[in-house]
Every structure is written in C-alpha cells, then in structure tokens.
Amino acid sequence: MKVGFFDRDxxxxxxxxxxxxSYIDNPVFFADAIRTLKEVQQRGYKIIIITNQYLINEGFISLQQYKKINKKLLSELSGQGINILDVFYCPHRRNEGCNCIKPQTGMITEAMEKYPNIKINESFMIGDSKVDIDLAINMNMRGFGIEVDSSHSNVIKLTNISDLISYI
Ligand SMILES: [Mg+2]
Ligand SMILES: [Zn+2]
Structure with missing residues (x-):
C-alpha cells in the first residue's frame, strides 16, 4: 500500500x-487541498494525516476540542468522497521530549506498525512546514514542501499543493 502522508494545519x-x-470550532478547508486529495486518492494512494497538536498539552485547546475538529474534518472530507485511512496526532508539549512530534518519526513508525503493508519507498509526506519535510528526510521518504525550501535531494518545493499531482 502506498500512502500520502499529509500535514493538516x-x-x-x-x-x-x-x-x-483556542477559539476555533470548525476546520476551514483549502479548495486546492480538496482537489489534490481527490486526485491523490484516484492515483491509488491511501491518505493518512500526521499532525503536531502541541496545542493540546500546552493548553491552547482541549483534547475534546481537537476531537471535535477532527470529527468535522473527517465527515466533511468523506462527504467530498475523500477517505482518510487514519489520523495520527502528537498532543505533547514542544519541550516534552516525546518521539512523535514532527520531525521525530514516531507517528509514521506507529502507522507502519498498524498498517504493515505500507510501502514507505512508494509513499510521500507533504506539508507547509520545515518539520514536515524534515520528517520525510528522517524517514528517507519523498517529501514535498509547500513554500518550504530544502536542498535535500528527497524533497521538492511546491508553490501550491495542487502541483503535487505532477510528481506522483
Ligand atoms: Mg502545517
Ligand atoms: Zn508526541
């Protein structure tokens, strides 16, 4: 199984x-992201969301609030015909020293344990932060940075998420 690992926020x-x-109740979607997710799915990738949510343990949002937004996100995407295989989140504080906060690899290795048929060499990670592409580099996986630069040969910089389609 090949997977598109997507950052969320x-x-x-x-x-x-x-x-x-702290005051956000509803996810606000990027139209280009919706179109891209559909296309990625059509090309045979499963989609997994990998998200740092230090907001939880640092007290900006409650776990309840996170779960509520996540539920709305999944139901909205499902209504658009996009199936998210799973969501992995790191709730820990940035200084907590956990091994799941991006660019640490914990969330991806957890995904690989849960879904042993993931082929990491056919998968990719995409996100808008340096931690996302650094995670890709740490996993020796293809990475796509949205407006994030990297000189690493595994990483391609995109100006828009929809540009992903020409590389996969
Ligand atoms: Mg992000
Ligand atoms: Zn963590």
Missing part, C-alpha cells in the same frame, strides 16, 4: 496562531 485546512486556535 496550513496544508489541508487553515492554520492560525496558537492563541487563536
């Missing part, structure tokens, strides 16, 4: 400052 939905997240 700033990649699929609107991102905010940490303090503004």
């Amino acid at each position: 700033g990649t699929i939905i609107e991102d905010y400052t940490d303090s503004k997240w």
